Amino acid sequence: MGEEKRDLLDAYEWVLEIDPGQKGGPGSGHWGHAGRPGQVGGSQSGRMSGHGQVNREYFTKGPGKKIVASLTDKQREAVLVVITNMKVQPRHLQNLHEITTEPHPEIGSVSPNCVTWDNCHQLANYVREGFPPRNSIHINPAYLGSIHPALDWVGHELVIGRNILAHELGHHITTESRWALTPYRGGTDASFILRDAWAGRAGYEGWRPEYEKMGMREYSFKKESEFRADCWLVYQYGRPHQQARLAEYLDVDSLDELFGE
Amino acid sequence: MVDFVDFDPEKHKGRQLYELQSREMGEIIATVPVPVDTPFDQAAQTPWYYVVEAQEGD
Numbered sequence: 400m401g402e403e404k405r406d407l408l409d410a411y412e413w414v415l416e417i418d419p420g421q422k423g424g425p426g427s428g429h430w431g432h433a434g435r436p437g438q439v440g441g442s443q444s445g446r447m448s449g450h451g452q453v454n455r456e457y458f459t460k461g462p463g464k465k466i467v468a469s470l471t472d473k474q475r476e477a478v479l480v481v482i483t484n485m486k487v488q489p490r491h492l493q494n495l496h497e498i499t500t501e502p503h504p505e506i507g508s509v510s511p512n513c514v515t516w517d518n519c520h521q522l523a524n525y526v527r528e529g530f531p532p533r534n535s536i537h538i539n540p541a542y543l544g545s546i547h548p549a550l551d552w553v554g555h556e557l558v559i560g561r562n563i564l565a566h567e568l569g570h571h572i573t574t575e576s577r578w579a580l581t582p583y584r585g586g587t588d589a590s591f592i593l594r595d596a597w598a599g600r601a602g603y604e605g606w607r608p609e610y611e612k613m614g615m616r617e618y619s620f621k622k623e624s625e626f627r628a629d630c631w632l633v634y635q636y637g638r639p640h641q642q643a644r645l646a647e648y649l650d651v652d653s654l655d656e657l658f659g660e
Numbered sequence: 661m662v663d664f665v666d667f668d669p670e671k672h673k674g675r676q677l678y679e680l681q682s683r684e685m686g687e688i689i690a691t692v693p694v695p696v697d698t699p700f701d702q703a704a705q706t707p708w709y710y711v712v713e714a715q716e717g718d
Contacts, residue, residue, distance in 0.1 A: 562708065563691060565708075566680050567691060608702075611705045611706060616679070616698075616706055616709050621681075624682070632708060632709070635708075637706075
């Protein structure tokens with residue numbers, strides 16, 4: 400990796416300093432770093448650029464521990480099962496303070512079918528300056544309780560908890576995460592690709608039934624934040640031909656290139 | 661509380677579909693399952709957006 404690129408990563412992306420007492424271990428080693436398919440080795444010793452997929456250790460020993468700290472063991476397991484089966488990287492989770500079953504303080508309680516997401520749009524400008532954002536996902540414990548621990552992604556044993564987590568994460572990832580604030584191809588913020596697609600086309604053009612072919616729904620075109628969150632959903636769960644069409648709509652080579660690289 | 665399961669186009673034909681939709685309350689976004697009239701064939705193209713109320717056998 401060239402000096403210039405390393406400097407860029409150091410400046411904008413989450414970097415993990417490995418605890419000297421924790422180095423080594425089975426697998427690719429670094430906390431939360433599952434490695435990249437087709438590549439030998441991994442991140443530089445003691446550092447992580449945030450491009451590997453998060454794994455269990457990210458949440459049990461690494462920086463993700465605080466995100467799920469308030470959950471019970473069973474709830475934490477449900478969250479881990481969902482997130483570690485999505486293409487989630489550390490930079491997608493950065494700036495996410497917690498996933499909790501506690502009611503949102505400003506709402507006072509979580510109604511039976513309600514999940515809340517603390518929208519920190521107003522903090523966006525401070526993230527770059529190190530101001531600690533407090534994005535949090537408040538999820539009804541019944542949803543987490545209904546996620547089957549032996550998750551079967553082929554069968555349909557998944558429940559709404561998975562969809563809710565993915566949807567809410569989509570909001571966070573495409574708005575306030577380190578991914579969203581990282582320059583894309585040396586240009587403007589990655590999230591700008593989605594904002595630009597909304598401002599330049601989706602927002603005024605609106606929904607068209609043929610957009611199902613790129614995995615979207617009518618609700619995706621209701622407002623920009625939903626459009627962006629649903630781009631993440633299609634990246635996670637869309638069929639390959641739908642992902643390809645959405646990439647074309649967004650004017651990127653692929654969703655993997657946009658979200659994953 | 662009603663339990664929901666992921667929409668399965670093969671198993672849930674004819675069932676009421678729900679979609680996760682957001683409602684904004686100031687700076688807070690609350691996401692709730694909302695019943696929708698989306699045609700079955702249309703929903704089958706993007707099943708990850710939909711859930712149905714859980715019934716015995718789901």
